[in-house]
Amino acid sequence: MASEVVREELDCSICHDLYTEPVTLRCGHSFCLACINNCWDSQGAREKEYSCPECRDTSMRRPEVTRNLRLCNIVKCLHSNQTEKQVTGIVCTYCIYYQVPAVKTCLLCEASLCHTHLGVHNKSEEHVLTEPTTSFENRKCSLHKKLLEYYCSEDGTCICMSCCIAKEHQGHQVEPLKEAWERRVKKLRHLLERSASDQKMTETSIEKLKQQQDHKCSTNATEEVTGVFREIQEKQRTLENKILSEISGQEKKATLAFSDQITKLETRKDELSRKIGHIEELCNMDDPIKVLEESERDEFCSSEEGEAETLADDMDHVLISGSLLTALMDVVMDLKEKTEICVQKASDLLLNGLASPMCSSGSTNTKRKGQSTICGDQQPDSGGPPVVVKSKQVAHFKMNYSDTVLPRLDSQQVSNIVLDEGTAATNVKLKYKNSFITWSEIQLREETAERFESGQVLSVTRFSSGQHYWDVETSESGYWRVGVAYPCIQRKGQAFCIGDNKESWCLSMLCGNYSAVHDGKEKDLSRRHIQGNRFRIFVNYESGLLAFHHLKDSVRTIHTFTAQFTEPLHAAFWVSSGAWVRINSTPFPL
Structure with missing residues (x-):
């Protein structure tokens, strides 16, 4: 604290900075030699008398000043210490006696200013102030050597006045540099949030x-x-x-x-x-x-x-993995419930045997679910031993269990996709039991209202619930699309192709470039680095999930659509010249 007070005593009361060549007046006050001379020059021209700036001691004649040697030595020593500490940095252009750090640089004057000289510098807009710098070349137009004052939004570059009227920027949106800067900072703050x-x-x-x-x-x-x-x-x-x-x-x-x-x-x-x-x-x-x-x-x-x-x-892979596991657990719990029902029925049948009223000769013809076959096998007058009947009952339980419980598990296997030739365009060729789709140069069938205009076909198979998947192999060249569609998809016109309307979703490949398409909007999948031509299409109808997977060494999700399905879904395929798609009846081995 004491050192700060002492430091303030070494400041000139006129320039408010360290003394430069300090001199002392007869009243005892000290000032910079240049400061007091400038002050008296102004007073002499205006008032014809001279006074001390601090105590106002007045004299009609210009007073003599005495150089303060002790104060000179102290200030010189202090300047020396400050200079040693200033290893790097930009100094004020106008402080000629010692180095004072600059706080701003005027691009018009090409000068750096300390706090003192900044206060008396020209305040007009032409004098653009920036952070201290010694590099002025990048502040001027390299072509016209004029100050950069404008910003061209179309070219994204700073230009001078001459550039504005030059041919290269005619008709472009140009704005003052400060306005462009303020707008960009506002945008950056929004991006920051x-x-x-x-x-x-x-x-x-x-x-x-x-x-x-x-x-x-x-x-x-x-x-x-x-x-x-x-x-x-x-x-x-x-x-x-x-x-x-x-x-x-x-x-x-x-x-x-x-x-x-x-x-x-x-x-x-x-x-x-x-x-x-x-x-x-x-x-x-x-x-x-x-x-x-x-x-x-x-x-x-x-x-x-x-x-x-x-x-x-x-997150697609994580979500789909969890969805599959949840669905699998649903299947297991359903299997458990049905197993308990079947076991209970079997236990009742085994305990009751022939003594059950429902199997007696006097029983009514009313049949109950799960009992009619057993009673039909039993002959009332045969007198056969109960053990034979019970064996038949157990056999029926096994058969009933297989018919009612196991199909739910089997339904999780690959879906059997059968193509509907009635929807196939006249230039679509179907081969190998309608599992291979390719383009034909000739018309192969009569035109009907149900047929697509060109290159497209739907499946007979449709999904309105549950989870399903099927594997396809495609050509590595040409132009093809695979996906799903509602049955109401338009057959002709500009937006009949799958992916180009709200009724369909697809994976598209054109000359090696992959994209996901829905309602005419494409999402580029080039960053997925897809190499290979085998894909799996997965549908979870209730969850509104449609996922496309790439099959190579493992199953890799390349894109997922989420939607609220409102109609049954058909597998859909579209091919152009030089392209083909094959539906695999069994999952591809990995």
Whole structure:
């Protein structure tokens, strides 16, 4: 504190800075030699008398001044210490006796200013002030050597007055540099808010995924499945092993997917932190040119489109894995309920045997579900031993169990897709029991109202509930589309092709470029790096889920549509010249 007070005593009361060549008046007050001379020059011209700026001691003649040697030595020593501390930095252009750090630079004057000289500098708009700099070349037009005062939005560059009227920028949207800078800073602040919100959401997602990783829905699946299949025969035990194997595989996939997703989100969190720091730095800059040039980079200008879409695609595999596991558990619980019903019926039949009134000769002709076949096999007057009847009852139980319970499990296998030739366009060739679709140069069938205009066909098979999938193999060249469609899809016109309307969804390939299409809107899938021509199409009707998977060494999700399906879905295919699609009746081996 004392050192600050002493330091203030070494400031000239006129320039408010350290003394430069200090001199002392007869009244005892000290000033810079240049400061007091300038003051008296002004007083002499205006008032014809001279006075001390502090005590107002007046004299008609210009007073003599005495150089204060002791004060000179103190100030010189202090200047020397400050100079040693200033290893780097830009100094004031007008402080000629010692180096004073500059706080601003005038681009018009090409001069750097300290606090003192900034206060007396020209305040007009022509004198553009920026952060201290010694580089003036990038502040002037390289062609006309004039100050950059405008910003061309179409070319994304700063220009001078001469550039505005030049041929290269005629008709372009041009605005003053300051307005462009203010608008860009406003946009960056908006982006900063969105990025901060995105970062917070990412952190929340990481926490949720970590919690889900510790409480996976398949934790007790093995116990439940084992309990369900404890009392059933060889066929049921085979199905039990199949389901347990599937659960184990899904659990491993889910664990890997969670870990991978957490890693990706951690990386994204770090990127957002770096991005937020950079944006905050740009928002606090006073240099319009640097802000505009730095923020023109792709990571700022293009990040608003669809950065939020990026996380949805990455979560597809996790969501589908969980959906499959949940559906599998629903099947098992349904199997358990039906098994208990069948076991109870079998127990009742075995306990009652021939003594059951329903099987006596005097029984009515009324048949009950699950009993009619048994009673029909029994002859009232045969007198056969009860054990024979009970064996038939057990056989009936097994048959009834297989017919009522097992088909639910079998329905989870690959769907049998049968193509409807009645919808096939006249230039579509169907081969190999209508499982191979290709383009034909000639008309193969008569034109009807149900046929598509060109290259397209629907399946006879339709889905209005449940989960289904089918595998396809495609050509690696040409132009093709595979997907699903409502039966009401238009057959002719500009938007008959699957994906070009609201009634259909598809995966499209044109010359090696893949995209997902719905309602005429395409999403580029080039970043998925798809190599190979085998795909799986998965539908969960109740969940409104349509997923396209790439099949190679493993199943990899490339795109997922979510919708509220309102009509039955048909498998749909479209091919152009040089393209083909083959429907595989069995799943591709991986």
